[in-house]
Amino acid sequence: MQGSGSWSSGILLICEVQAWREKQRFTRECVRDEIRALKEEKHATELHLESLQVPFMVISQCLSNRDQRVPPELTRDQLGEELNKELHIAENSKRVLMDVCHMGWEKIKELTNVLCRLEREIKNKDETLDLEYHVKDLTRDSTDISFKLDPTRVPTESMTEESYVHCIENTIKIAEQLMSESKTLRETMFKSREQARNQMHAQSQQVELIMRRRVFDIQRARNEMEWQKYKLEQNLQKVDREIETVRAAVADKINPTKLVETRLETRTRRPVLERVQDKPMRGLIEEFERVHMSHNMLEKKLEEALTTYHGMFNHHGRVTKDLQYKNQALETDRRLIEIRKPLHSSDETEFKRNVGYCHMSDELVTD
Structure with missing residues (x-):
């Protein structure tokens, strides 16, 4: 009867160990699948992180290129603000992706540790089952049975049955918790990648829109300045012709002035008794005043024309x-x-x- 009880207990123990081993094997495969999935997600995140090097290079080159503008045009504008914002988004995306990649590496390490723990425990259970099968197969007629010194002793570091079950359940619980955290981390990685991609795309569209608008505004201002320069050149030619005309008129007044002054001076040499304020004298004086007034008006007009010309010429230079x-x-x-x-x-x-910038995709007629 005692042999029959030991036989039944051995069978129950073998069944229990096999059940725990199968559960740990299932957990081990789940952990392996989770490690594989997490590594793939981490690799995708690292590839996206590497792809951010191109936007970094492009944005930095855009900013350095805009710094080459001359001081009158070297101003803080909306395009510069959007480029700096794009650089900030790229840096923030890089930081977030690096953080989740590091978290993924840490989680892979933790999952690998629990996987090694499971494999070690499964290996121990394989050895235990081999020993239990060997014990079960022993009979009174077996050749390898013998007397032992102290077969009832309790080996060191032995544990109770409750502790044994608790240890197995604790390992499985840790593995399940790590797999749950890993799944959440994979979702975080995917979300971070998509968010970084969407933010970069949206900001890139905004930068492109502002950039093209600025090019249009500068081109319009350039065309207006070219027209202004053209009109100034025409007016300069017109004023130059007027100056030449006034100078010619001033030159034409020289001889009439000399003539009337010579006549007046000559009449002053008349004898004393002939020096009369007669009508010819009064006419010459009036002519003298009229010639000088005309000459002064022409000189003033010439001075004003020269001032206008110099002002227009300086403005043309600016x-x-x-x-x-x-x-x-x-x-x-x-x-x-x-x-x-x-x-x-x-x-x-x-x-x-251009269709995307103007949001005209719904208005176009497709073929």
Whole structure:
């Protein structure tokens, strides 16, 4: 009867150990799958993190290119603010992705540790089952049975049955908790990647819109300044002709002035008794005053024309210099379009981007 009881207890123990081993094997496979999935998600996040190097390079090149503007055009504008905002978004996305990648590495390490723990416990149970099967197969006629010194002793570091079950359950519980945390982390990685991608795309669209609007505004201002320069050149030619005309008129007044002054001076040499304030004398004096008044008016007109000419000439110089600054600023901002080409996909044409900027996709008639 005692042999039958030991036999039944051995069978129950083997069944219990096998049940725990199967549960740990299932948990081990789940942990392996979770490690594989987490590594794939971490690899995808690292690839996206590497892809941020292109926007970093493009944004930095755009900012350094805009710093080459001359001081009159070197101002804080909306385009500069949007580029700095885009750089801030890229830096923040890089920081967030690096943090989740580090968290993923830590979680993979923890999952690997619990996987090793499970494999060690499964290996121990395999050895235990081998021993239990060997004990079960022993009979009175077995050749390897013998007397032992102290077969009833309790081995060191032995534990109770409750502690044994608690240890197994604790390992499985830790593995399940780590897998739950890993799943949450994978969702966080995916969310961080998509959020970074959406934020970068939205900000890139905003920068492109502001950039093209600025190019349009500068080009319009440049065209207005060219028209202003053209009108100034025409007015300068007109004023120059007027100056030449007035100078010719002033030159024409020289001989009449000499004539009337010579006549008046000559009449002063008449004898004393002939020096009469007669009608010819009064006529010469009136002619003298009229000639000098006309000469003074022409001189004043010439001075005003010269002042106007010099003012227009100086303004023309300032407009010419400002026009050079505008052309340099326009060329600088136009260069940004070429610099930002690596941010666009290869199949994205200029027309498609313009449609996206203007939100006209719903208004176009498709073929």
